[in-house]
Amino acid sequence: LPQRLATLAAAAWEEARQSRQQLQAQRQEVARLQEQLSRARQDGERWASALQRAQREALEREAMRGAEQARQQELIRDMKGRLLELLREKDALWQKTEGIDTPMPSPASHDAGLCARCHKDFRLLSRRYNCRLCQGKVCHACSVDTGKQGRCCLLCYQQRHPQAT
Secondary structure (H helix, E strand, O other), X not given: OHHHHXXXXXXXXXXXXXXXXXXXXXXXXXXXXXXXHHHHHHHHHHHHHHHHHHHHHHHHHHHHHHHHXXXXXXXXXXXXXXXXXXXXHHHHHHHHHOXXXXXXXXXXXXXXXXXXXXXXXXXXXXXXXXXXXXXXXXXXXXXXXXXXXXXXXXXXXXXXXXXXX
């Protein structure tokens, strides 16, 4: 009986030692998991604050874009108004000059240094153009760009395109 008790006590002692080791391992695992949970919470808080900051910045950018868009729309309205004013002014001037006979284009000037229409000197910054219709040499102000055909003087252009004036 005492030997049986001694083996039972030794088995119980060994079982208790193993239980203590398992308990210690489980405590370490719980501590490790709690540490991971704490880090995860901190990361979550950082991400939440970063998200809030990003949302605030996005709202601020959106407000700035809205204000800029409003300024641009106001500028467009102003430009359209000015364009309408200029068109009305052009129409009024056209009506005033409608009865005036337009002179025939003068023949090309023999002096290559002067504009055939306004007689302005051609200089380094004032370019000369050849009218594709009357072959006169004209300055930029006295010519019209007709696209692929090239440039022609205002008088020739007005005679060919009376609806454009």
